[in-house]
Amino acid sequence: MLKGIPASPGIAIGKAFLFDTSQLIVNEKDIKQDAIPSEITRFEEALIKTRSEILAIQKKISKEMGTQHAEIFNAHLLVLEDRMLIEEVIEGLKKERKCVEYIFSKVIEKYIKVFSKMNDEYLKERTSDIEDVGKRILKNLIGAQEKTLSDLKEEVIVVAYDLSPSDTANMHKKNVKGFVTDIGGRTSHTAIMAKSLEIPAVVGLENVTARVKAGDMLIVDGADGIVLINPDKTVLKKYEAKQQKFVEFEKTLLNLKDTPATTLDGHRVEISANIELPNEVSSVIAHGAEGIGLYRTEFLYMNRNDVPDEEEQFEAYKKVTTRLPKKPVIIRTLDLGGDKFLSQLKFPHEMNPFLGWRAIRFCLAKPEVFKVQLRAILRASVFGNIKIMFPMISGLGELRQAIKVLEEAKQELRVKKVSFNENIEVGAMIEIPSAALTCDLLAKEVDFFSIGTNDLIQYSLAVDRANEKIAYLYKPTHPAVLRLIKNIIDSGHKENIWVGMCGEMAAETGFVLILLGLGLDEFSMSPVLVPEMKYVISNVRFEDARKVAEEAMKLPTGEEVETFTNKRLNELMPLLKKTKKS
Numbered sequence: 206m207l208k209g210i211p212a213s214p215g216i217a218i219g220k221a222f223l224f225d226t227s228q229l230i231v232n233e234k235d236i237k238q239d240a241i242p243s244e245i246t247r248f249e250e251a252l253i254k255t256r257s258e259i260l261a262i263q264k265k266i267s268k269e270m271g272t273q274h275a276e277i278f279n280a281h282l283l284v285l286e287d288r289m290l291i292e293e294v295i296e297g298l299k300k301e302r303k304c305v306e307y308i309f310s311k312v313i314e315k316y317i318k319v320f321s322k323m324n325d326e327y328l329k330e331r332t333s334d335i336e337d338v339g340k341r342i343l344k345n346l347i348g349a350q351e352k353t354l355s356d357l358k359e360e361v362i363v364v365a366y367d368l369s370p371s372d373t374a375n376m377h378k379k380n381v382k383g384f385v386t387d388i389g390g391r392t393s394h395t396a397i398m399a400k401s402l403e404i405p406a407v408v409g410l411e412n413v414t415a416r417v418k419a420g421d422m423l424i425v426d427g428a429d430g431i432v433l434i435n436p437d438k439t440v441l442k443k444y445e446a447k448q449q450k451f452v453e454f455e456k457t458l459l460n461l462k463d464t465p466a467t468t469l470d471g472h473r474v475e476i477s478a479n480i481e482l483p484n485e486v487s488s489v490i491a492h493g494a495e496g497i498g499l500y501r502t503e504f505l506y507m508n509r510n511d512v513p514d515e516e517e518q519f520e521a522y523k524k525v526t527t528r529l530p531k532k533p534v535i536i537r538t539l540d541l542g543g544d545k546f547l548s549q550l551k552f553p554h555e556m557n558p559f560l561g562w563r564a565i566r567f568c569l570a571k572p573e574v575f576k577v578q579l580r581a582i583l584r585a586s587v588f589g590n591i592k593i594m595f596p597m598i599s600g601l602g603e604l605r606q607a608i609k610v611l612e613e614a615k616q617e618l619r620v621k622k623v624s625f626n627e628n629i630e631v632g633a634m635i636e637i638p639s640a641a642l643t644c645d646l647l648a649k650e651v652d653f654f655s656i657g658t659n660d661l662i663q664y665s666l667a668v669d670r671a672n673e674k675i676a677y678l679y680k681p682t683h684p685a686v687l688r689l690i691k692n693i694i695d696s697g698h699k700e701n702i703w704v705g706m707c708g709e710m711a712a713e714t715g716f717v718l719i720l721l722g723l724g725l726d727e728f729s730m731s732p733v734l735v736p737e738m739k740y741v742i743s744n745v746r747f748e749d750a751r752k753v754a755e756e757a758m759k760l761p762t763g764e765e766v767e768t769f770t771n772k773r774l775n776e777l778m779p780l781l782k783k784t785k786k787s
């Protein structure tokens with residue numbers, strides 16, 4: 206039995222499939238003297254093919270994003286033309302008489318090592334270009350397909366060192382019953398995607414890839430963070446029963462889907478859903494969410510070689526909003542960077558990507574990219590109740606800059622006589638401590654706040670949200686976090702704006718009493734978790750929640766807060782624990 210971090214609830218039972226995205230397998234094969242010319246020809250052909258691939262990507266990017274973005278690929282082309290590299294490979298071939306992919310992989314490894322140790326920052330950054338091009342050439346030499354999880358032929362449990370958010374977005378729900386990874390944290394975007402796709406998952410297992418062989422039978426318990434390898438019959442039976450129980454519990458909860466979330470003493474809050482892709486709206490409707498509290502639009506850019514243009518984005522936003530008539534749909538503008546990268550939009554290598562060129566910072570630096578999205582959102586706004594939300598706002602200056610670009614986008618549409626909702630509401634995500642501490646100022650200039658606890662916690666406690674080694678420090682109930690949350694809610698209410706939460710904290714029943722008691726107006730979460738939250742809220746009293754929050758705010762450590770609120774929840778709702786665990 207391995208214990209990791211619970212990432213997405215549910216039980217999955219199935220065969221292990223080991224997925225390795227990082228390495229292409231290169232065999233060390235001896236060749237004869239007379240095979241050298243044909244190996245050189247293979248190498249030249251791979252270089253030509255790689256060159257035409259890069260030129261095609263460059264052309265697309267240049268058309269859709271402007272020449273500036275496309276220029277990054279010039280560095281890739283230079284690597285391809287590097288005489289020294291080419292000659293070293295040919296020399297190696299003659300000297301060592303091994304197949305060209307083997308020789309090439311050794312040469313490129315040497316280059317990567319040398320460049321990564323350079324003192325010059327510019328040259329050091331070329332390492333990732335060399336790595337990228339090297340992989341591409343190798344792939345062409347071996348004739349390998351790029352591995353994706355979209356074309357699995359049978360039902361499996363995916364076992365990987367790590368999965369990127371785009372790997373996860375690519376998963377076919379039908380064939381991926383569950384997944385487990387060595388690294389990652391509870392609020393990494395990979396874990397968040399698993400919840401959206403309703404795939405049971407455990408992350409941060411540290412060495413699951415070393416412990417599991419392809420074809421092993423696995424049980425994944427996504428709620429308890431447990432993975433069992435080749436269990437015996439008794440254990441298997443036990444988990445099959447647990448799986449059945451989970452499915453039944455979920456079904457019973459669905460009866461609540463059309464009930465509003467109102468406490469026993471009549472306090473009403475809103476339960477909305479977080480989505481990553483437009484087709485998740487079906488799940489939003491099926492689980493009875495009252496709208497979309499967070500639409501992570503960057504997923505529209507993933508798993509493709511180009512970037513979505515204004516028309517495509519407009520269609521996606523229109524589709525979402527028309528399927529949810531009158532319901533609020535909060536579209537968050539592009540939040541790239543951090544742990545979400547795109548191969549087609551090359552981001553510079555950064556020491557601290559979560560503290561780097563991310564989200565609104567990227568968008569303000571690239572108004573031409575930002576405005577395409579803003580115009581698409583504005584155009585879709587006439588079809589429903591769309592609101593715009595800016596991520597990673599650090600303070601008033603940045604918020605004003607974002608609003609200024611939005612005004613420009615509006616003006617462009619007015620000039621073209623394209624209609625949009627002139628009164629579209631604008632909100633800010635509060636997920637950086639500096640914003641949380643100055644939200645009295647921000648509240649005067651927006652229509653709503655949504656607290657992004659996934660980031661707010663990582664930034665205020667200095668704990669990387671995706672790092673399993675320090676996951677024990679990632680405490681939503683830390684007094685520092687609770688004080689910031691209280692400040693955000695109070696400041697919002699003082700200016701008569703509503704305050705929601707779209708970080709994973711809003712989805713945990715263990716924290717609901719505190720958040721409810723502090724006066725949170727809206728809870729937004731993966732659609733699948735909506736019914737359970739409705740169940741809890743409609744079975745407690747607001748007055749009790751208020752008292753719990755008041756007491757919790759006086760406790761000195763996160764651990765004590767957690768024990769206290771869980772105890773109170775069990776006392777107020779003894780049935781909840783029983784139904785979930787028994």
Ligand code: PEP
Pocket residue numbers: 499501540636656657658659660661707708709
């Ligand atoms: C958050 O930070 O809490 C949030 C909801 O945004 P994301 O998880 O996409 O960073």
Ligand code: MG
Pocket residue numbers: 596636657659660
């Ligand atoms: Mg965030």
